[in-house]
Amino acid sequence: MKYVDEFRDPEKARTLAKEIRDLVGRIERARRRPLQIMEVCGGHTHSIFRYGIQQMLPDEVEFVHGPGCPVCVLPMGRVDDCVALAERPEVIFTTFGDAMRVPGSKKSLLQAKADGADVRMVYSPLDALKLARENPGREVVFFGLGFETTMPSTAMTVLQAKAEGLRNFSLFCNHITIIPTIKAILDSPDMHLDGFLGPGHVSMVIGTRPYQFIARHYGKPITIAGFEPLDVLQAVWMVLRQIAEGRCEVENQYGRVVPEEGNAQALAAIHEVFELREFFEWRGLGSIDHSGVRIRDAYAEFDAERKFSVPNVRIADPKSCQCGEVLKGVIKPHECKVFGTACTPETPLGALMVSSEGACAAYYSYGRIELGSKHGRLQHGGPQRRINP
Numbered sequence: 372m373k374y375v376d377e378f379r380d381p382e383k384a385r386t387l388a389k390e391i392r393d394l395v396g397r398i399e400r401a402r403r404r405p406l407q408i409m410e411v412c413g414g415h416t417h418s419i420f421r422y423g424i425q426q427m428l429p430d431e432v433e434f435v436h437g438p439g440c441p442v443c444v445l446p447m448g449r450v451d452d453c454v455a456l457a458e459r460p461e462v463i464f465t466t467f468g469d470a471m472r473v474p475g476s477k478k479s480l481l482q483a484k485a486d487g488a489d490v491r492m493v494y495s496p497l498d499a500l501k502l503a504r505e506n507p508g509r510e511v512v513f514f515g516l517g518f519e520t521t522m523p524s525t526a527m528t529v530l531q532a533k534a535e536g537l538r539n540f541s542l543f544c545n546h547i548t549i550i551p552t553i554k555a556i557l558d559s560p561d562m563h564l565d566g567f568l569g570p571g572h573v574s575m576v577i578g579t580r581p582y583q584f585i586a587r588h589y590g591k592p593i594t595i596a597g598f599e600p601l602d603v604l605q606a607v608w609m610v611l612r613q614i615a616e617g618r619c620e621v622e623n624q625y626g627r628v629v630p631e632e633g634n635a636q637a638l639a640a641i642h643e644v645f646e647l648r649e650f651f652e653w654r655g656l657g658s659i660d661h662s663g664v665r666i667r668d669a670y671a672e673f674d675a676e677r678k679f680s681v682p683n684v685r686i687a688d689p690k691s692c693q694c695g696e697v698l699k700g701v702i703k704p705h706e707c708k709v710f711g712t713a714c715t716p717e718t719p720l721g722a723l724m725v726s727s728e729g730a731c732a733a734y735y736s737y738g739r740i741e742l743g744s745k746h747g748r749l750q751h752g753g754p755q756r757r758i759n760p
């Protein structure tokens with residue numbers, strides 16, 4: 372398959388869906404309860420809803436939407452820290468666009484901008500570096516966010532800033548790591564997962580080997596998956612084939628992008644600039660050991676947390692917000708008490724409603740829920756509509 376149309380071929384999709392149904396018929400445990408497959412990455416969540424993939428699968432297969440949208444797992448306290456930095460008069464605060472609307476305890480970055488803070492949207496950390504060169508009298512702070520997918524470009528930017536001797540550029544580092552997070556999910560007593568779709572973009576950097584523990588120690592199959600509809604269907608088929616054959620392995624459906632050993636250059640840049648934090652706070656999931664990185668001492672001059680004082684206060688999510696339960700797959704997004712009413716993409720209460728990769732935003736944008744149906748599942752994709760659960 373070379374061209375994008377080939378990854379969306381309806382005939383091939385129907386064939387795969389039939390093979391999935393045949394496989395499910397061979398799995399004994401599927402007769403007792405639905406098989407739960409977690410798609411770790413928010414990009415997969417978006418594809419599943421955008422292309423109506425859940426509707427192509429038999430009732431015995433359920434997706435559990437994982438924590439792989441970095442915007443969605445950003446806790447309120449860190450957003451408050453961003454706002455505090457952005458409101459300093461000397462600071463130009465730069466961020467990717469999808470982080471602008473994440474709610475803090477008082478306001479989002481977008482609201483801070485409306486109130487007069489100098490918040491600017493950038494497409495790359497190098498754009499922030501350019502701003503620093505162009506504004507020597509201001510302090511440019513870049514909001515570093517994301518898993519190992521975006522970590523290399525941030526690390527390279529810090530290396531570039533050091534090479535140029537830039538004194539007015541710094542990074543507010545909120546990068547997170549995928550492996551401890553998956554481990555925390557697997558250790559959660561709430562979870563009853565049967566397998567994983569592994570994240571494609573993160574794996575492009577870290578490779579497939581770091582996932583071995585999922586198969587070896589937890590006895591769960593995992594398939595690294597691409598993002599086109601046939602990628603996702605084929606990866607589901609591969610996970611189910613492992614279950615049917617009693618195997619637990621790391622398989623790679625996204626071989627055209629993901630090498631087994633990852634990207635050595637990207638990993639070297641990450642290792643040079645970052646080190647693991649003892650713990651990092653996740654929205655809805657609490658504190659997870661070694662799940663985030665910070666800037667090494669050798670690059671301390673580029674660390675916004677050391678350069679400026681940030682409040683660093685832990686803020687609990689609003690009581691009505693059930694993002695944590697959705698993130699852990701305990702409830703579906705539409706089962707949250709405020710879904711589609713107090714919480715919509717226009718007025719997000721929780722972060723899962725902010726990014727297009729957030730499970731709640733995907734449900735809201737593409738889903739139509741047939742209440743009372745098996746698993747309360749979405750029946751059809753469709754244009755955005757309001758759903759009153």
Ligand code: SF4
Pocket residue numbers: 691692693694695697704707708709710711714715719720721722723724731
């Ligand atoms: S509907 Fe809103 S508050 Fe509820 S889980 Fe989704 S994002 Fe969180």
